Amino acid sequence: MSAAEGRPIRVALLGCGTVGGEVARLLTEQAGELAARAGAPVELAGIAVRRPDKHPELPPELLTADAEKLVTSDDVDVVVELVGGIEPVRGWLLAALEAGKSVVTANKALLAEHSADLFEAADAAGADLYFEAAVAGAIPLLRPLRESLAGDRITRVMGIVNGTTNYILSAMDSTGAGYAETLDEASRLGYAEADPTADVDGYDAASKAAILASLAFHTRVTASDVHREGIADVTAADLAAARMLGRTVKLLAICERVTDDDGVESVSARVHPVMIPRSHQLAGVGGAFNAVYVEADAAGELMFYGQGAGGAPTASAVLGDLVAVARNRVVGGRGPRESAHAALPVRPMGQTPTRYHVSLSVADRAGVLAQVAQAFAAHGVSIAAVRQSDVGDRASLVVVTHQAPDAALQSTVDEIGRLDVVHEVVSVMRVEGEDQ
Amino acid sequence: MSAAEGRPIRVALLGCGTVGGEVARLLTEQAGELAARAGAPVELAGIAVRRPDKHPELPPELLTADAEKLVTSDDVDVVVELVGGIEPVRGWLLAALEAGKSVVTANKALLAEHSADLFEAADAAGADLYFEAAVAGAIPLLRPLRESLAGDRITRVMGIVNGTTNYILSAMDSTGAGYAETLDEASRLGYAEADPTADVDGYDAASKAAILASLAFHTRVTASDVHREGIADVTAADLAAARMLGRTVKLLAICERVTDDDGVESVSARVHPVMIPRSHQLAGVGGAFNAVYVEADAAGELMFYGQGAGGAPTASAVLGDLVAVARNRVVGGRGPRESAHAALPVRPMGQTPTRYHVSLSVADRAGVLAQVAQAFAAHGVSIAAVRQSDVGDRASLVVVTHQAPDAALQSTVDEIGRLDVVHEVVSVMRVEGEDQ
Structure with missing residues (x-):
């Protein structure tokens, strides 16, 4: 056990909208419970909002408009970011990590674009970067x-x-x-x-x-x-x-x-x-x-x-991360780092295997199915199921394919749309899951 | 980052049946992947089985019948226990924890009886005790x-x-x-x-x-x-x-x-x-x-x-824990400790609120429903739904209650079974979930 046990973990909250408000509320209301789980009190050191005067519900001594200063304050151990968007948040979080603060964020857009920079900064400083709330809200995923x-x-x-x-x-x-x-x-x-x-x-x-x-x-x-x-x-x-x-x-x-x-x-x-x-x-x-x-x-x-969303569910995920990060500080360790060691290439969509459903309105005469089937075969697409039904002088033809490269399926659909016997491509959609 | 980074994490495996065999296999086959994730190689130091001569499929130099000696060996960092049952496993794991080894186990019976001792030993030594595989197999729960x-x-x-x-x-x-x-x-x-x-x-x-x-x-x-x-x-x-x-x-x-x-x-x-x-x-x-x-x-x-079960799914949960424990060793921290700080009393079943479904075969005459309903009312149990249907000279009566203490529901069912107008209590069962 580290000598730090018992010293409060101080939290800077960036943004205090629906989720931030819930986080601030739970930090206060559940203080005893959170302290028991983290191994030390978890306290708000400050809350950065764009317009402090618009938040009469929050303790004025905690409020600031200067997020940049708050995130590197000596009084802060962990930064919880709930502002969203790329800039200026990216700069704030990099500064926080470089100053050795751990970061908890729900910012999916930022992580989906700049996770490499952020993880490098976290690794260099030995700090934690957690983001459970960024995907699927409250679901531990x-x-x-x-x-x-x-x-x-x-x-x-x-x-x-x-x-x-x-x-x-x-x-x-x-x-x-x-x-x-x-x-x-x-x-x-x-x-x-x-x-x-x-x-x-x-x-x-x-x-x-x-x-x-x-x-x-x-x-x-x-x-x-x-x-x-x-x-x-x-x-x-x-x-x-x-x-x-x-x-x-x-x-x-x-x-x-x-x-x-x-x-x-x-x-x-x-x-x-x-x-x-x-x-x-x-x-x-x-x-x-x-x-x-x-x-x-x-x-x-x-x-x-x-x-997947909402103030309280997202706040639950943020607090779970915050307790983990606080506990890591208390025991003197840190959580798992990101690993990108596999470095796999990303496959283009055209080469990704998919299955298609195609629903067509076709002329109700002999040979139509053969023409349509030929278009699939020409692109190397194998057909899993066909359903044909008559509606007046037209017929409805539904085709579900086996797996093929997405580009081959797209080309097939383009070609089918140009066939004389096809009046209309009613619906084209990829399918997943076996029919029972 | 700790100076220990890179030093192999040495694992003692206790038990090598269906799950243990899968763990041993994956430790070898996925060695590179596991090392990348843990931050150090994760290696088998020994495998304790009752009859080493019955395991020609395993490297003979790793096999031992002496689990007690293996778990406290200087060469071991982590003990993975897949033997099951209370004794002698409890003694082995306490000895391992006291010697500062971390423990990963799938032993639900042991944890359900002796978790207090085990967690105390883990806390005293600053070691990890992980047991994801003990409940719901592969499901991260x-x-x-x-x-x-x-x-x-x-x-x-x-x-x-x-x-x-x-x-x-x-x-x-x-x-x-x-x-x-x-x-x-x-x-x-x-x-x-x-x-x-x-x-x-x-x-x-x-x-x-x-x-x-x-x-x-x-x-x-x-x-x-x-x-x-x-x-x-x-x-x-x-x-x-x-x-x-x-x-x-x-x-x-x-x-x-x-x-x-x-x-x-x-x-x-x-x-x-x-x-x-x-x-x-x-x-x-x-x-x-x-x-x-x-x-x-x-x-x-x-x-x-x-x-929820099976060799490979259970092995997946064991390996997830093993990587976490290994990573904690590498970075010099430890995972969350158990917390029993809430110390809540356990409510006896009789005082636990439940809902009952009761299906009766009753005499098909006036006043039967009134008598049955009176029995529920006498025990303070409120009825949510009643369905009555005739079958020859008998009638079927189905009652679903609102929530009441389980003991009150039990007494009601006992009393109903003694009513002259009730031929048979066909089915009694607790219900959960709203009907749609």
Whole structure:
């Protein structure tokens, strides 16, 4: 036990919005409990906010507008960052780490772009950098990936990591309404931000996928490495097509280890809408909940489920990290460092194996199926299932493929769209999970 | 960074059955990966087995029958115990901890009885005691409870933690067969041990409940504090009754914080069969899988799912702990200590609030419902739902109650069984989860 035991651990809080307010509240209300678990009192040394005069609810002696000065104060052991965004936060956190402070952050955008700098600074100073709250809110996910599975070989991480898009897709599925209408409703109910771009265009999920892939595969993946498609192009017809097949549509983040025919390993990280069977556990994850599957060689299939956002759930994850960091200070150690020793290349989306669902409106005459099937065969895409049904003088043709490189599937769909016998490509979507 | 970085971490393995064999294999096959993650090579210093001559598959120079000597050898940093049972293992692990070795164990029975001694020895020596593999196999559950949720207040842990009983109940549900017949089939298929007592009578689940309650509530709960009922009395009629209500039956471990009317806090830990709605996520957990719900004030509802047993999944959890312990040695710190600072009393089962389902065969005449309802009322038990249906000259009466102390519910059932108008108490079972 270190001589430091008993000395209070002093915390600088950057940002005091929904999550920060919860953290400040819990630090005060749970003080005795937190001290018992950390091995020393955990105290607020200061709170940096843009406008101190706008926070009458907080003790004035703790408030400051000068985050830059607070983070390197001699009186601070740990910096908790809940401001978000890249600059000026990046500079503050680097300064804090260089000054030997440990850092707890929920900033997924920053970590998805600049984790290398931050981890280097943490390693150089022997300080901790924890960020459980950056992915899947309250769900303990990063610590299991980093620590519990450290002796295993993770092959796949797949999940619902954005609550807004999951709410919208769940609502489209249950009401049959279109995307624009459902987004409006979600905004009205407070499930979508005034500017929903980061959520609906998949930027938020892509940042999380980058963080998950980096931790799971011990390599470096940034947000720009992640193939990203949002939900703005998902139509009521897509959901209707999914329903016909006993499936539904979810926006998934999928991170995989891929080994090519020559035995060369790479990683693939992508975010896009996916049709999954209704019997799949992810299909039942509704509203603002998150759920993530992890597959590993020895552990097999694991699933983690819980609230992905919100003040209290995110604060829970932040406090878990804060207790860990405080305890490391008390006992004189530090937590696991980041490891990017695997240094695997990132596989381009076009070369990533996927499966497609294609729903077509075609002419109702002989030879149509043969022409469509020929287009798939020409691109080396093997067909898993076909369903044809007549609707008046047109026919509906649904094709589900086996796995093929994504680029081959895209080219096939482009070619099919140009066939005379195809009136309309009603729905194209990637699929995951076996039908039962 | 400690000067020890780079020096190999030497491991003594006690026991080399299914799990131990996997651990030994992975330690060799994944040596490079494990070294990268731990910050130093992780090497086998010795393997203690009862009969070294029975293990031609292992390097003979590592084998010994003298576990007692191996665990305190100067050449050993960490002891991995996979023998199981209380004695002589307890003595070995105490000796190892007293000699400053860290310990990784999957021994739930030992932890559920003697964790206090073991944690004291670990604390006195500044050594680590990790045991993720003791509960729910590969599922990262204990580390999230101990660390990720360290800043939150856990109110409830509920789950399926025994694969054998889950397999049997799932099979009874899908085939309609009785308990004895299904157990025979499970034994034949290798899902149940030759002596299935520890599983079917709930001892295994009770040990796990004790460990979960201790960690979740920062208090000390032993296996003997856990109310325990196995599945041997679950009948085909129970499952049929559950099916009628859109429910199924699972053996659950339930650990709760209970606050009585005077504001006094206590904990309740119990293992018994429970009717849950088929729409509940635990209802869909089939075969040998485990799943555990955790509810916390700030985090809300979390769920963890995965393989609960088996050589490779259990080895994954052991290796995760081993890497953590090795890394703690390399950086010169240690992991979180156990905390039993809350020291909450354990509530007797009779005073624990539960809800009952009671299915009766009653005389088909006026006034029967009134008599039955009067019996519930006399014990202060409020009825949530009643369903009555005629079958010939008898009637079936199903009652689901609101929450009441378990003893009051038991007394009510006893009294109802003695009523003249009741021909038979067909099924009595506790229920969890809201009907939809």
